[in-house]
């Protein structure tokens with residue numbers, strides 16, 4: 524490919540990018556409205572944390588652990604372990 528062809532291609536790509544930017548700019552204003560609507564959703568979900576309270580001290584800081592002593596079943600030869608919760612305050616273990 525000669526330099527001239529490359530530059531022509533580059534100009535083509537740049538105009539495409541400009542087009543895409545314009546489209547994104549239009550969509551961005553729509554998106555901001557959507558985010559404002561979903562903002563009052565609570566947003567308290569922290570993914571991996573559980574809502575189980577420790578039976579001993581009542582702490583809600585329960586950490587999920589994989590209990591490698593307990594195999595639930597084998598999936599394609601790989602063991603699937605049970606999960607247990609461990610209180611981060613007093614260390615009490617509980618089933619999840």
Ligand SMILES: [Zn+2]
Pocket residue numbers: 577578579580581582610611612613614615
């Ligand atoms: Zn505890």
